[in-house]
Amino acid sequence: MSAPVTLVVGAAQGIGRATAVTLARAGHRLALMDRDPVGLHKTAALIGEGTPVYPVDIRDHDAVEFAVGNIETDHGPLERLAHVAGVFSTGSVLDSDPDDWQRMFDVNVTGLVAVLRSVGRVMRERRSGSIVVVGSNSAGVPRMGMGAYGSSKAAAAMIVRVAGLELAPYGIRANIVAPGSTDTAMQRSLWEDPDDDNGARSAIEGDPAQFKVGIPLGRIAEPSDIADAIEFLLSDRARHITMQALYVDGGATLRA
Structure with missing residues (x-):
């Protein structure tokens, strides 16, 4: 039988x-x-x-289902899922573009469900697996x-917890990693100059006018900080952890 596969x-x-x-370095077949x-x-x-790639828009449920079937057939059983896909934009609840609002829910919520259904079913059939979904500290x-973004991530967090409850009798775990400000293109799009590292200062120092505390640890995250948390929760070292949200935000939410 083929070795297990981790889908990112x-x-x-x-x-x-x-x-x-990070997962490849830890020995995962991806x-x-x-x-x-x-x-x-x-x-x-x-x-x-030789790493297999699947160009799929997760809003297309049939395409997700087809890709998962191909992975299982061609590469081996899916034993772990790291779901990191998501879209982001800012805007007022009252004044934002309805199409932009819909797009975030289509990807961050409905797209996530498409992946969870396709992967969760094959895991359930084998009674084995581990799932980690990247959320956001703005969910809490x-x-x-x-x-739009925060509420889509809050919905995603509850979906993962309920899925984790449904899958627990089959020995399958489902958890959330909730990052704060992280040095990605998405984060830098909020800065006046995306190429100026000083743009991180606003996140680190906070903004009382927006009721936003800063980051107690005095830095924004590197993507590898989030990846390390994902790797841990996917691993057997976290075998008794499920339906939890691990905030990786330098203390920015004061874990409210």
């Missing part, structure tokens, strides 16, 4: 790419999924020749301008 969804850049690299084929191949090149604390 959202592997084309940022935290997803760092997760793929399959990579993302809607960005160019980024996927760049990530695969960092891991090693209100952030100005993040009504």
Whole structure:
């Protein structure tokens, strides 16, 4: 029988790419999924020749189901899932573009469900597996301008916990890693100059006018910080942890 496979969804850049690299170094056999084929191949090149890639838009449930079936048939049983895919933009609850709001829920919630259903069913059939979904600390604390993003991540967190409850009788764990500000293209898009590292200061120092505390540890995260937490929760070292949200945010939410 083929060795187990770990699927990384959202592997084309940022935290997803760092997760793929970290898991590969830890000995995982990977399959990579993302809607960005160019980024996927760049990530695969960092891991090693022959890493299977699946350019899939997770909003397409049938495409996700087809890809998961192909992974199982061609590469081996899916034993672990790291779901990192997500989209982000800012905007007022009252004034944001309805299409932008819908897009975030289509990807961050409905797309996640498509992946959880396809992967969770094959894990349930074998009564074995581990799932980690990347959420956000904005799921637990209100952030100005993040009504759509924060609420989509809050919905995702509850979906993962309920899925974890449903899968627990089969020995399958499901957890959330909730990052705060992390040095990715998504984070830098919020800065006045994305190429100026000093843009991180606003996140680190906070903004009382927006009711936002800073980051007690005095730094934003590197993608590898989030990837290390994902690797731990996927591993057997976390075998008695399920339905939990691990905040990796330097203390920014004061764990409210």
